[in-house]
Amino acid sequence: MKNFIELQDVCLKLGADFEIQNLSFHVAEGEIFGFLGPSGAGKTTTIKLLTKQLKKDSGSIFLMGEPIEETPRSRYDEIGILSDTSNLYDRMTIEENLNFFAELKGVKKDKVEGILQRVELLKERKRPFKKCSRGMKQRAILAAAVLNQPPLLFLDEPTSGLDPATSQEIHKLLTDLNEQGTTIFLTTHNMEEADKLCRRVGILNQGRLIACDTPQNLKLQFARDEVQLLTKDRKVLRVKKNQEGAKAIYDAICGGDCLTIHSREPNLEEIFLQLTGREF
Numbered sequence: 116m117k118n119f120i121e122l123q124d125v126c127l128k129l130g131a132d133f134e135i136q137n138l139s140f141h142v143a144e145g146e147i148f149g150f151l152g153p154s155g156a157g158k159t160t161t162i163k164l165l166t167k168q169l170k171k172d173s174g175s176i177f178l179m180g181e182p183i184e185e186t187p188r189s190r191y192d193e194i195g196i197l198s199d200t201s202n203l204y205d206r207m208t209i210e211e212n213l214n215f216f217a218e219l220k221g222v223k224k225d226k227v228e229g230i231l232q233r234v235e236l237l238k239e240r241k242r243p244f245k246k247c248s249r250g251m252k253q254r255a256i257l258a259a260a261v262l263n264q265p266p267l268l269f270l271d272e273p274t275s276g277l278d279p280a281t282s283q284e285i286h287k288l289l290t291d292l293n294e295q296g297t298t299i300f301l302t303t304h305n306m307e308e309a310d311k312l313c314r315r316v317g318i319l320n321q322g323r324l325i326a327c328d329t330p331q332n333l334k335l336q337f338a339r340d341e342v343q344l345l346t347k348d349r350k351v352l353r354v355k356k357n358q359e360g361a362k363a364i365y366d367a368i369c370g371g372d373c374l375t376i377h378s379r380e381p382n383l384e385e386i387f388l389q390l391t392g393r394e395f
């Protein structure tokens with residue numbers, strides 16, 4: 116498996132107050148990689164570095180195996196990019212927009228109907244983009260980005276501000292795309308989304324990568340040394356994994372007082388709190 120994205124010691128100073136510091140990570144072909152971090156952590160800045168909208172001060176970036184400096188502009192026509200600023204035209208309908216992008220990307224127009232169906236916009240296809248709801252706009256933008264089934268897709272907060280049902284639809288579309296071979300790099304504030312979709316996640320804080328692994332490994336690494344026991348009278352007891360804890364569990368089971376026992380894995384939000392001492 117080759118790396119589609121690789122950063123080595125990348126630094127960038129932006130203004131007086133912010134810098135990306137020695138950023139190193141990779142995204143392998145076929146992965147969905149989630150880039151997490153609170154507002155202002157540098158997620159969008161990193162996408163801008165990877166899509167040549169910003170230039171690093173130092174370090175190396177490789178995109179699909181070649182140094183980013185050698186990546187031709189035309190390569191970005193193949194790569195899908197979905198950012199916070201839409202490039203769809205307000206006055207054109209959803210369908211006109213997609214036909215336009217199909218032509219631009221050299222995709223046959225008959226693909227447009229299929230993609231409209233997949234993002235559930237077939238019925239709304241004659242609606243001008245500016246009259247669409249936020250969820251519809253987001254699905255239309257995503258449809259335009261994936262028309263050519265890109266090998267690599269950058270998504271900056273793809274479900275930000277969307278209702279849970281629309282987010283679910285977008286998750287399904289992304290999972291399908293990934294199964295068909297698209298490598299996905301996405302940024303999100305939403306820990307649950309990252310946990311559900313991503314094979315690996317990187318956690319960024321104040322321009323520095325503070326963790327990078329599979330959600331499962333991170334949870335094991337930061338697992339608490341305790342289990343959770345639910346008693347008959349619905350009390351939740353947290354019991355240490357030691358001799359004393361074992362005795363408490365033994366007594367609860369023998370006394371018929373134990374309803375359930377669960378391990379206590381932290382979620383990604385708790386991991387972030389443990390790493391930084393700050394709420395996400």
Ligand SMILES: Nc1ncnc2c1ncn2[C@@H]1O[C@H](COP(=O)(O)OP(=O)(O)OP(=O)(O)O)[C@@H](O)[C@H]1O
Nearest residue numbers: 129130133152153154155156157158159160161304
């Ligand atoms: N052109 C710029 N000049 C100076 N500072 C900038 C510039 N663009 C962004 N910044 C600053 O860089 C920092 C990182 O911004 P960035 O947009 O990458 O964060 P983010 O993690 O994507 O946040 P959010 O989740 O809110 O989108 C912020 O403090 C921002 O104010």
